[in-house]
Amino acid sequence: MKNLKLLAFCLMFLFFAAPMMSATGSGQVQITLMKLAKTDGDVIFTIVVMNTGTKLIDAVQVTVDGESPFNMTLPCVETSYHVWGYELQPGASISGARSLTGDYAIGGSYAVEVTATFSDHTTATLAQSVVCTAGLTRNVGVHPGDWFRYSVTIGGNGTLPSGNWLVGLEWVLVQVTGVSGTNVSEQATRHYQNGSEVILSEWVDVNTGESSVRAWLDFVAANLSVGDAIYTNFSYDLVITTTEQRAYPDGTRETNYAIDPTGTYCDRWDRSTGAFVEFFETDTWQEGADTMILTIQFTLVDSGVWVVPEFSTWAPLLALFTAFALVAVIYKRKQLKTPTR
Numbered sequence: 001m002k003n004l005k006l007l008a009f010c011l012m013f014l015f016f017a018a019p020m021m022s023a024t025g026s027g028q029v030q031i032t033l034m035k036l037a038k039t040d041g042d043v044i045f046t047i048v049v050m051n052t053g054t055k056l057i058d059a060v061q062v063t064v065d066g067e068s069p070f071n072m073t074l075p076c077v078e079t080s081y082h083v084w085g086y087e088l089q090p091g092a093s094i095s096g097a098r099s100l101t102g103d104y105a106i107g108g109s110y111a112v113e114v115t116a117t118f119s120d121h122t123t124a125t126l127a128q129s130v131v132c133t134a135g136l137t138r139n140v141g142v143h144p145g146d147w148f149r150y151s152v153t154i155g156g157n158g159t160l161p162s163g164n165w166l167v168g169l170e171w172v173l174v175q176v177t178g179v180s181g182t183n184v185s186e187q188a189t190r191h192y193q194n195g196s197e198v199i200l201s202e203w204v205d206v207n208t209g210e211s212s213v214r215a216w217l218d219f220v221a222a223n224l225s226v227g228d229a230i231y232t233n234f235s236y237d238l239v240i241t242t243t244e245q246r247a248y249p250d251g252t253r254e255t256n257y258a259i260d261p262t263g264t265y266c267d268r269w270d271r272s273t274g275a276f277v278e279f280f281e282t283d284t285w286q287e288g289a290d291t292m293i294l295t296i297q298f299t300l301v302d303s304g305v306w307v308v309p310e311f312s313t314w315a316p317l318l319a320l321f322t323a324f325a326l327v328a329v330i331y332k333r334k335q336l337k338t339p340t341r
């Protein structure tokens with residue numbers, strides 16, 4: 001009789017508790033994106049993990065195809081007064097990108113295991129499989145002579161250190177001076193509120209992400225898609241998480257968006273050219289009992305690339321204008337408007 005009661009208890013546990021444990025695991029953590037891509041021997045794994053539960057996540061560990069696991073970078077937040085830590089809060093998400101060394105084949109299916117450790121020391125593990133796809137061949141989307149001008153806005157109650165290059169900066173003009181393979185050379189002009197200017201020669205490789213000091217993230221490869229790492233060899237785990245339409249002075253553009261895993265900054269690039277169009281950074285620190293916040297924003301305000309939003313919009317008007325010109329035998333020259341810097 002005692003054994004029968006024990007058996008009945010075990011069956012009840014398996015029927016009720018086991019599904020509850022499974023639901024907790026899938027309900028607390030959600031993989032919103034996972035991609036394994038191979039290009040010329042290089043294999044890039046990207047993943048986006050979201051905290052869909054109510055508890056803080058202290059660590060996220062990922063294992064792909066039995067390789068050595070890696071820990072995803074969590075946002076830096078204030079956990080208590082003057083105490084800072086790294087955690088993923090409810091509703092927040094993080095992205096990660098890693099180069100893998102295993103023997104992966106395009107079309108092959110590989111196991112991925114994600115383990116989240118919560119602040120109460122409980123864990124949730126999700127196991128899924130992902131098919132390796134052919135990776136994107138990364139190409140430059142800009143040309144010599146292309147230029148982009150950005151406004152600069154500094155906000156918050158914090159202040160920049162004296163002598164910082166951002167102090168008094170009004171706008172930045174980036175001009176493409178050369179393209180060689182996946183390398184983009186540029187001239188960056190910093191214009192300050194007092195009228196002074198600083199001109200720098202910079203470069204960035206849109207494939208690897210290698211660059212001079214200030215050119216990183218200025219350009220990425222053209223036509224990246226959701227799930228693509230912005231670079232194939234980059235210390236920051238930036239992954240394209242969304243593609244959406246955004247309005248700019250020269251028209252609406254399709255843009256790619258990525259956010260730094262630490263939650264410090266986010267970037268947006270024009271998808272067809274790979275040129276950056278928006279950058280927003282938030283820095284937070286303590287000064288005594290006060291929390292200081294400093295925001296830095298770059299926004300595209302002018303460009304020599306997108307003169308009209310879409311040529312097809314103007315085609316009927318151009319044809320009509322030409323017809324009237326032929327009938328009246330009047331030749332007119334239409335002066336194209338040149339954007340001001």
